[in-house]
Amino acid sequence: DGGITQSPKYLFRKEGQNVTLSCEQNLNHDAMYWYRQDPGQGLRLIYYSQIVNDFQKGDIAEGYSVSREKKESFPLTVTSAQKNPTAFYLCATKLGPQPNYGYTFGSGTRLTVV
Amino acid sequence: RKEVEQDPGPFNVPEGATVAFNCTYSNSASQSFFWYRQDCRKEPKLLMSVYSSGNEDGRFTAQLNRASQYISLLIRDSKLSDSATYLCVVNSYSGAGSYQLTFGKGTKLSVIP
Numbered sequence: 001d002g003g004i005t006q007s008p009k010y011l012f013r014k015e016g017q018n019v020t021l022s023c024e025q026n027l028n029h030d031a032m033y034w035y036r037q038d039p040g041q042g043l044r045l046i047y048y049s050q051i052v053n054d055f056q057k058g059d060i061a062e063g064y065s066v067s068r069e070k071k072e073s074f075p076l077t078v079t080s081a082q083k084n085p086t087a088f089y090l091c092a093t094k095l096g097p098q099p100n101y102g103y104t105f106g107s108g109t110r111l112t113v114v
Numbered sequence: 115r116k117e118v119e120q121d122p123g124p125f126n127v128p129e130g131a132t133v134a135f136n137c138t139y140s141n142s143a144s145q146s147f148f149w150y151r152q153d154c155r156k157e158p159k160l161l162m163s164v165y166s167s168g169n170e171d172g173r174f175t176a177q178l179n180r181a182s183q184y185i186s187l188l189i190r191d192s193k194l195s196d197s198a199t200y201l202c203v204v205n206s207y208s209g210a211g212s213y214q215l216t217f218g219k220g221t222k223l224s225v226i227p
Contacts, residue, residue: 035217040219041219042118042201042216042217042219042220043158043201043215043217044217045214045215048212048214050211050212056210056212088155090157090158099145099146099205099207099213100145100146100163101146102148102150102160102163102203103160103215104160105157105158105159107156108156110155
């Protein structure tokens with residue numbers, strides 16, 4: 001099946017730890033995105049990548065890092081510098097190159113600081 | 115600041131009712147518009163794009179008024195399975211050849227038997 005796979009589904013992080021969230025896609029889409037969703041809030045853009053080996057900061061990039069070494073993969077690292085990391089993290093790809101194409105999302109990773 | 119504002123909800127409606135969601139956006143240069151549906155603790159899923167001429171998909175009708183920067187979603191003959199949060203989403207040019215989506219906070223719909 002074509003789609004976006006995020007893992008793990010649930011992740012617990014201790015204070016001061018870095019953790020990496022995986023996002024893999026087999027849709028052959030160029031553009032990939034990471035969003036964060038907090039309860040009762042809209043999705044906020046963390047990082048995005050239009051093409052391999054290139055990525056840009058979104059609205060809330062502080063405390064996060066990404067890489068895009070392969071078209072299929074766009075992992076997100078939540079560093080210890082992110083002071084409030086507990087949230088629902090969603091990876092997405094763009095369905096096509098034009099602005100009128102929507103995005104499709106993976107099933108998300110719930111990160112909790114313990 | 116580019117924003118997308120939605121009715122806060124929640125909307126509690128009986129089965130079979132017609133319900134309308136409204137959304138306004140602040141960026142007049144926005145290019146494309148969508149409604150997404152998000153079930154509890156799940157990822158958002160694309161419900162429908164919104165076109166300038168208005169468009170319909172079964173029981174769902176979307177309207178766009180660019181002059182008023184207003185988007186609407188109408189659901190007719192509500193089903194229990196329509197219970198979800200509906201997200202208004204706007205795609206705008208963000209420079210350097212890229213576009214970004216801005217999400218509303220969503221309106222929660224509960225369809226009651």
